[in-house]
Amino acid sequence: MKPYTxxxxxxxxxxxxxxxxxxxxxxxxxxxxxMRLTNIDLREAKGWSRRRRIRGDDFIFFNEQLATxxxxxxxxxxxLRQLGKDLQSSRLRRVLDEVAGEIEKGVPLDEAVSSRxxxxxxxYARVVRAGxxxxxxxxxxxxxxxxxxxxxxxxxxxxEALAYPGMVLVLAxxxxxxxxxxxxxxxxxxxxxxxxxxxxxxxxMLSTIIFDxxxxxxxxxxxxxxxxxxxxxxxxxxxxxWDGRLLREQLLLKIPVLGRAVRDSIRARFLRAMGFxxxxxxxxxxxxxxxxxxxxxxxxxxxxxxxAKRVEQGQRAxxxxxxxxxxxxxxxxxxxxxxxxxNLEHGLIELSKSYEMRAGHGQNLLRxxxxxxxxxxxxxxxxxxxxxxxxxxxSILQSLG
Numbered sequence: 001m002k003p004y005t006x007x008x009x010x011x012x013x014x015x016x017x018x019x020x021x022x023x024x025x026x027x028x029x030x031x032x033x034x035m036r037l038t039n040i041d042l043r044e045a046k047g048w049s050r051r052r053r054i055r056g057d058d059f060i061f062f063n064e065q066l067a068t069x070x071x072x073x074x075x076x077x078x079x080l081r082q083l084g085k086d087l088q089s090s091r092l093r094r095v096l097d098e099v100a101g102e103i104e105k106g107v108p109l110d111e112a113v114s115s116r117x118x119x120x121x122x123x124y125a126r127v128v129r130a131g132x133x134x135x136x137x138x139x140x141x142x143x144x145x146x147x148x149x150x151x152x153x154x155x156x157x158x159x160e161a162l163a164y165p166g167m168v169l170v171l172a173x174x175x176x177x178x179x180x181x182x183x184x185x186x187x188x189x190x191x192x193x194x195x196x197x198x199x200x201x202x203x204x205m206l207s208t209i210i211f212d213x214x215x216x217x218x219x220x221x222x223x224x225x226x227x228x229x230x231x232x233x234x235x236x237x238x239x240x241x242w243d244g245r246l247l248r249e250q251l252l253l254k255i256p257v258l259g260r261a262v263r264d265s266i267r268a269r270f271l272r273a274m275g276f277x278x279x280x281x282x283x284x285x286x287x288x289x290x291x292x293x294x295x296x297x298x299x300x301x302x303x304x305x306x307x308a309k310r311v312e313q314g315q316r317a318x319x320x321x322x323x324x325x326x327x328x329x330x331x332x333x334x335x336x337x338x339x340x341x342x343n344l345e346h347g348l349i350e351l352s353k354s355y356e357m358r359a360g361h362g363q364n365l366l367r368x369x370x371x372x373x374x375x376x377x378x379x380x381x382x383x384x385x386x387x388x389x390x391x392x393x394x395s396i397l398q399s400l401g
Contacts, residue, residue, distance in 0.1 A: 004044055006032060008038065058088055063144060065086075067145070076100070076109060080096045095120070114128075127144050172378035175382065176382065181218055184211065187389045191211075204391045207391050207392050260362050261366065264358045266295055270297070273295060276345075318336045
């Protein structure tokens, strides 16, 4: 994806400017035209850093309150300003003030939102436009809130599945390191003093190995810590570039059990977003792109772009997604057999539920096995260390007896 800046005019004649990400300038221009913008001046951005879209509970709360305002017939500009006072996100408050200001100037809500599409969730501008066009803005926004909460819940369950085993692993590494670096050297010194005083102590092989490793443990653990730190920094830094995010996710997807759970979670978010997009009347190629953007997966975005181009070139949906990596194999078939949009929306939502269930099963496996496995490994290592400490003591007691 490349960043582009643009200036253009809305339907009402208001001038707007913003940024957009797209594979190339043709796709960026096509997207802007789809937003019903005219007199478009598009340029590749230089020295531009990717801005994160506004998400989270604050945005969902705002969206639900906007649905209430739309249903009640309240003046949107006044309502948006009052609503902004109840939000914690300063970025979202600033966007609401800007949108309210444009509405006061006579710019329609959907155009005011479209001009800030790069700051809001991927589907939002199109959803607002679809709601305004059909006269069902309130119902459309409430449906979107349900969709966003489902996606947030899927992500939350994934993080919960990894948090506890991760904490156990960190605690285990700290405990084993403390034993190796603090406790074992003290016993090693005691046994060495016995040897120097002329008292023979038979040191079993296990104790010798553990004592020798404890002497180099600070260096070894220091290097391991440095490597882990570099990996963590690289993993975090990778999110700031397209290729880095792509590589980072590919590595995650190759991890046994975890990779499958991550892939199923991405597919569930994509299919739910697709169902919502189709239900909002968005054409299939653009719905695929928007749903992939909403799922926040670089590998899925690459697959979606490939599929969308194939569909635009006249290929059937079933053929267009045959060799893709993340897009579900069943997706093309569901699109083929459900030509009616209502049936297609229902079919995609049901398919997303099946992937959510399988992702949940993978998360349960992680919770059920990772933490106990970490505890067993740590217990085994500490047991070996304790055994290595007491074997020479047993030898001393036998010699004294």
